[in-house]
Amino acid sequence: MSIKLENINFFYSPDNAFKKHALKDINLEIEQGEFVGIIGHTGSGKSTLIQHFNGLLKPTSGHLYYDNSNIFDNAYHLKKLREKVGLVFQYPEHQLFETTVLKDVCFGPKNQGLDEKSCIERAGEALKLVGLKEKYWDKSPFEISGGQKRRAAIAGVLAMRPEVLILDEPTAGLDPRGKNDILNQIKKLYQETKITIILVSHSMEDIAKYANRLIVMNQGSIYFDDTPRNIFKRYKELEAIGLAAPQVTYIMDRLRRKGFDVSLDAITIEEAKEEILKFLGRDK
Amino acid sequence: MLREITIGQYYPENSVIHKLDPRVKLLGTVVFIIMIFTINNIGGYILTALALAGAIKLSKVPLKYMLKGLKAIFFILMFTSVLNIFFTPGTVVFEYKFIKVTQEGIGLAVKIAVRLIFLIMGSSVMTLTTTPNHLTDGLEKSLSPLKKIKIPVHEISMMMSIALRFIPILLEETDKIMKAQQARGADFETGNIFRRAKSLIPILIPLIISSFRRANDLAMAMEARCYHGGEGRTKMKPLKYYRYDYMAYLIIFLYIAGIILLNNITLW
Numbered sequence: 001m002s003i004k005l006e007n008i009n010f011f012y013s014p015d016n017a018f019k020k021h022a023l024k025d026i027n028l029e030i031e032q033g034e035f036v037g038i039i040g041h042t043g044s045g046k047s048t049l050i051q052h053f054n055g056l057l058k059p060t061s062g063h064l065y066y067d068n069s070n071i072f073d074n075a076y077h078l079k080k081l082r083e084k085v086g087l088v089f090q091y092p093e094h095q096l097f098e099t100t101v102l103k104d105v106c107f108g109p110k111n112q113g114l115d116e117k118s119c120i121e122r123a124g125e126a127l128k129l130v131g132l133k134e135k136y137w138d139k140s141p142f143e144i145s146g147g148q149k150r151r152a153a154i155a156g157v158l159a160m161r162p163e164v165l166i167l168d169e170p171t172a173g174l175d176p177r178g179k180n181d182i183l184n185q186i187k188k189l190y191q192e193t194k195i196t197i198i199l200v201s202h203s204m205e206d207i208a209k210y211a212n213r214l215i216v217m218n219q220g221s222i223y224f225d226d227t228p229r230n231i232f233k234r235y236k237e238l239e240a241i242g243l244a245a246p247q248v249t250y251i252m253d254r255l256r257r258k259g260f261d262v263s264l265d266a267i268t269i270e271e272a273k274e275e276i277l278k279f280l281g282r283d284k
Numbered sequence: 285m286l287r288e289i290t291i292g293q294y295y296p297e298n299s300v301i302h303k304l305d306p307r308v309k310l311l312g313t314v315v316f317i318i319m320i321f322t323i324n325n326i327g328g329y330i331l332t333a334l335a336l337a338g339a340i341k342l343s344k345v346p347l348k349y350m351l352k353g354l355k356a357i358f359f360i361l362m363f364t365s366v367l368n369i370f371f372t373p374g375t376v377v378f379e380y381k382f383i384k385v386t387q388e389g390i391g392l393a394v395k396i397a398v399r400l401i402f403l404i405m406g407s408s409v410m411t412l413t414t415t416p417n418h419l420t421d422g423l424e425k426s427l428s429p430l431k432k433i434k435i436p437v438h439e440i441s442m443m444m445s446i447a448l449r450f451i452p453i454l455l456e457e458t459d460k461i462m463k464a465q466q467a468r469g470a471d472f473e474t475g476n477i478f479r480r481a482k483s484l485i486p487i488l489i490p491l492i493i494s495s496f497r498r499a500n501d502l503a504m505a506m507e508a509r510c511y512h513g514g515e516g517r518t519k520m521k522p523l524k525y526y527r528y529d530y531m532a533y534l535i536i537f538l539y540i541a542g543i544i545l546l547n548n549i550t551l552w
Contacts, residue, residue, distance in 0.1 A: 015348065056463050056467065082466065082469055083469055087467040089464045094460075095464040095465060095490050107468055107469075108468040111469030111470055112469055156468055160468065160469065
């Protein structure tokens, strides 16, 4: 169960003045059970890249394999792929349309051809996963709050029980609490089910906290592909392409330059705390 | 798929047509459309085709791009042509059971098809070479005498510019929603007509809601910037005629004269 991209190139509007080389020769392999973070400047090709993973966009050239089969083969069933590779778009709450939250979450399973009972069962399970309380299930998706709409929309994809879950900035525009809730639930889901998670984010802190692999996109190419720890150490290069490292990295860097012997390995606040306490010669 | 509809989309290029005053282009387009429907012989069609070809050439917009706009009206074109071919009474050239094809029918179908193509291409030249802002500026200025009889010209042109501006936005939005629903396993391509119509619900509802949301946001943003209609509003770049514009007016005048002349001599 891996996603493998070979020499993927993608052009928007290939035959007129708006032609744009959005992906340049992408080679990438994502294994089962990874938690991959994708960062990049606006317009660097992140969203274009993830729409290839479930075949919504067809590359201008190159091959894409899921489970070792070429997804753009004529015989390949793209609809089946989309059940296995769940994609949550940016602002997913804009796609809600049913009369109740529960019915909307059922839309995915229903398209999979399941009977009503199992649809509702899966929808309920997904709604619980995203932490949406039962009292909201029979409400209209248009009368609940923004954060709850977001959860309902994410549940809509989770209800299909994907093997790979792709999230395009799932926390954009949410308050800090809603943001943490959603990310923690995703993490919990990841730890419990070991599905592959691909998270597009602008927050270095979130990436540092959750991802175990980081892909940095720059102008349609993969700039870095390594662990977050290794990449954030090279924050000068990240800054050169309009990105940055988590704030704690800068604190540790300053401390180091002031002569405190702390390691730059710390990328989350927790790790930084440990590191500083260790330096001070104190345990917790 | 949806990106291919070019009506209302500006194509950036640096050409004489792009630089023309929007009032000239508006008048030119209106004249062109009126003339298309007055043509009564082959000479007029040839002159119109030449005028259109000249304008397209000068605009530097690739012909391929312009022809793409025709795809959108392909079905209307086929529909009207078929209706005309089969239901126009006259000299029968082909008959099979209840189907009758008449000479007049074929003639009419060709005429209507050519006129429709000219119509779309002609107005595409204007919309592709003029930004929506520029276009409504031109419209407002051209219609400003109507303010005297209490017609809210500014408001109408503002509404028009907003409507034009929203076409590409809504297309993009539709594309996004379609993809999001496809990611949830929606299928828009198979099934009978009822199934397909039903499969549009998951696209249309979010689309209508987002249109309202956008309209609301826009109204709010306009009010936040103290928009209060046309009263006392000045322009950052007032429209001004240059030498090219006068030349274009002359060409439009010559075109009208040419069509009137050709309409009054019999060629076929």
